[in-house]
Amino acid sequence: MALDELFDKVQEEKTSRRNVLKMGIGAGIAVIGGASLAGCTTPTPTGTPGVKDLVKIGWMPTDHHAPAFIASTKKFFENRNINVEFVKFTAGPQIMQQVVAGNIDIGMAGVPPVLAALDKDSTVKIVGAVHNNGSALFFRKGLGIKSVADLKGMEIAVPSVGSIQDIMLREQLQKAGLDYTKDVSIKAPMPGGDMIKSLETEGGISAAIMWEPFATMAVQQGAAEVLLWSEDMMPGHPCDTITTTTGFIENYPESLKAFLQAHQDGVDFIKSNFDEAAEIVGGSEWLNSGKEVELEALKHMTFMTKPDETFLAGTETFARKMKDLGILKNDHTRADIFDLNAVNSLGGGTRA
Incomplete structure (x- = not known):
């Protein structure tokens, strides 16, 4: 199967965090924007070096993206002076298609769809981790x-x-x-x-x-x-990543750092306020799954922002397995998969 066939068309839908307003754009993409909807702040003045006025984030309705949900609801993005717009997808391959096309700045997607995109476009880079397992x-x-x-x-x-x-x-x-x-x-x-x-x-x-x-x-x-x-x-397997392109890394380093910092704020919140985190993630703003479901479901993930050795090695393992399955044409190692300069500059981060 050609790689392009892996990117499934998403059905257009209408959604909202607060007033059930969802706007479909393109093929099955729903935008959640505005200060009350996606942790947006007053746009940074145009021309600020290393800063993009609006950073578009690809996400999915999954517990895997709980730190970003928390960062939005608790205004951690605003605190880090980054203006973000959340764009909803139903699966990782769709997110990566839009990252490569330049329609999304940062995508939260699983290791395999990221590797599949990297196999065709070497500008794709994992700049942070989201979680293991799940x-x-x-x-x-x-x-x-x-x-x-x-x-x-x-x-x-x-x-x-x-x-x-x-x-x-x-x-x-x-x-x-x-x-x-x-x-x-x-x-x-x-x-x-x-x-x-x-x-x-x-x-x-x-x-x-x-x-x-x-x-x-x-x-x-x-x-x-x-x-x-x-x-x-696959014990401790890496799952979702924070992924972008070399163009975004080079042109907007301050926006990238701000996103990573806010994401880590979300990770820390889950660790120290688990019950409230479960309530936020399970609420109508995000998954609408209910607190009781999330109190159990969130236990199946270990959240992080800076990938540890298990995450790095596990990503390389996925690359080998996908090559063996015939999904990837090329060999990939951490050297060409990751660009961790930004996340490493933030210092150590706790896991949740």
């Missing part, structure tokens, strides 16, 4: 599935082809002696909420691999049982 492979409750091998002949949903969940599923099927294209039926793209509905519907999907909070929601709603958490598949 997904699960789950199946319709009552099917009695005991192992990945039991999934043979079943329909499995993934958020999108080329996502980190898709790559992890491919590897698990391969380990179980199953062929991704012949032994199972893949349904993609499929949003997390639709996965749960399909699991509850006769004739719907049999299993899914998806990010939080949808795994926890599926279990709490009685629709599914977890077969494997992603930390069971």
Whole structure:
């Protein structure tokens, strides 16, 4: 499959954080802007060296981006003097398509779609980490599935082809002696909420691999049982990244540092105010999943901004696995994947 086919078209929708106003732009992109909607501040005067007046951030409806949600709601972006606009997507490959096209300044996306974009465009760089772990492979409750091998002949949903969940599923099927294209039926793209509905519907999907909070929601709603958490598949695996291009790094270093600082403020808040963080993330401003869901779901992730050695090494592992699977054409190591000058200049950061 050509890489361009990995970028799935998102359906246009209308959304809002406070008054349910969502504006669709392009193919399935929803913009959440304004001071009350995305932590925006008064724009920096035009011409300030190293500063971009408005920084567009690609995000997804997932717990993986909780530090950014917190940074917006708690006005950490405003405190760091950065004006941001959140642009909503449903999967990482879509975000990376827009980062490469220059329509998004900073994308929060999983390691595999970032590597797939880097494989075609060497200007793509990971400048920070978001978290480790945070997904699960789950199946319709009552099917009695005991192992990945039991999934043979079943329909499995993934958020999108080329996502980190898709790559992890491919590897698990391969380990179980199953062929991704012949032994199972893949349904993609499929949003997390639709996965749960399909699991509850006769004739719907049999299993899914998806990010939080949808795994926890599926279990709490009685629709599914977890077969494997992603930390069971690849302990401590890197997941979402903070990614941009060399052009943004070189032209707007102060804006990049400000974003990274605000993101770390969000990480620190989750660590020290977990209950309030769960309430914010699960509230109507963001995921609308509810505090009780988030109190459980957020436990499956370790948040950070500065990637540790486990994150760096795990990213290189993904690059090798994707090359072996035929998804990447080239070899990649941390030397060409990462540009950590900005995040390293901030000093050490705590994990949550």
